[in-house]
Amino acid sequence: MTTPTPKNSLSEVRTSLENRDIEKEKEKLEMPFDCGNVGFSAAESIFTFFNMKWTYIGAFLIFEVGSIICAAASTSTVFIIGRALAGVGAAGMFCGGLLIIAHAVPKIKRPLYMSTVSTMYGIAAVAGPLLGGLITDSKKLTWRFCFWLNVPFGVLAMAYYVPIYFQAVRSLSAQDSGLRTLIFGVTIAIATLAAGYLVTRLGYYVPFMIIGAAIFALGSGLLTSLKLDSGPEKWLSYQVVAGIGYGIPSLMPFYALQAVLSDEDVPTANALIMFSQCLGGSLGLSIAQNIFSSELVKGLRGIEGVNVQMVVDAGASDVVRVVEGLGVEVVQKVLEAYNGGLTKAFCHI
Numbered sequence: 001m002t003t004p005t006p007k008n009s010l011s012e013v014r015t016s017l018e019n020r021d022i023e024k025e026k027e028k029l030e031m032p033f034d035c036g037n038v039g040f041s042a043a044e045s046i047f048t049f050f051n052m053k054w055t056y057i058g059a060f061l062i063f064e065v066g067s068i069i070c071a072a073a074s075t076s077t078v079f080i081i082g083r084a085l086a087g088v089g090a091a092g093m094f095c096g097g098l099l100i101i102a103h104a105v106p107k108i109k110r111p112l113y114m115s116t117v118s119t120m121y122g123i124a125a126v127a128g129p130l131l132g133g134l135i136t137d138s139k140k141l142t143w144r145f146c147f148w149l150n151v152p153f154g155v156l157a158m159a160y161y162v163p164i165y166f167q168a169v170r171s172l173s174a175q176d177s178g179l180r181t182l183i184f185g186v187t188i189a190i191a192t193l194a195a196g197y198l199v200t201r202l203g204y205y206v207p208f209m210i211i212g213a214a215i216f217a218l219g220s221g222l223l224t225s226l227k228l229d230s231g232p233e234k235w236l237s238y239q240v241v242a243g244i245g246y247g248i249p250s251l252m253p254f255y256a257l258q259a260v261l262s263d264e265d266v267p268t269a270n271a272l273i274m275f276s277q278c279l280g281g282s283l284g285l286s287i288a289q290n291i292f293s294s295e296l297v298k299g300l301r302g303i304e305g306v307n308v309q310m311v312v313d314a315g316a317s318d319v320v321r322v323v324e325g326l327g328v329e330v331v332q333k334v335l336e337a338y339n340g341g342l343t344k345a346f347c348h349i
Helices: 011-018 024-042 052-072 076-104 107-136 144-148 162-169 174-180 182-202 206-223 232-247 252-260 266-301 308-326 328-348
Strands: none
Touching: 052 076, 052 144, 076 107, 076 266, 107 144, 107 182, 107 252, 162 174, 162 232, 162 308, 162 328, 174 182, 182 206, 182 232, 182 252, 206 232, 206 252, 206 328, 252 266, 266 308, 266 328, 308 328
């Protein structure tokens, strides 16, 4: 698989997306979406100077236009442009939703309402990979329908490193991988909603930030212990712990600024928080990807008879196919190298 250029068709990129691989090509195509998030978050004061309702609708339309461009793209350059637009629109919808709540809901009830909005994104995070796997495995729909689906429903999908564990290390399909990571998104949504309710009832948010961070660190640590033969009692429970830890503190900074700032300062503060979260997510994904790739290559180089570049280019779903002719022992070592790279990435996360 070669890196796509503006003159290339999306055939090679399509293979990566269908397999839900987070490889170099997909990282390059996802980066504009993250940058778009960062860009809009930095300029969120637009909600202060223009009509909030129409600004929110405008962000939604930008997201839809970006999705249409991605679905109809015939070159990688057009696809990247579409992802950047979708990122701008997605950030605008999320920020706008929080600001609408800030202007329409009493302070004491805002955490509950804001957690409800965030839960919708959690549901999308759950449904996205699962539906994406089903759609891309379909010969009639193909990967393009993932973006066409955004037009009527505005679905937002997320990607995690956990699906790579199931696809590469456990040799499962994109559909089965999505089913096994379903619990992670569900747990995040429930934990976020529960934390918002408790903050509304108790009035304290700092303890939840500390507790959530500690639980998430524990969950990430547990994920580093996954092995080739780890049973559901491990990969399922570890995702639950990590999901709880991620969901509890995720909106606490937004609750805090609602409590200590005036309504006039809320848009600017929201922008700074969103900017920090989006930028941190973009940089974190890039760092984790580099760690994963370097550890994978390091592990593969120690296996005799393996073409390292061929294994890397094959991606998570096809790694077994390209080395199965070398014998069971070699396949086992390659999968262990993949698992080693993933656990190192989990350490970073």
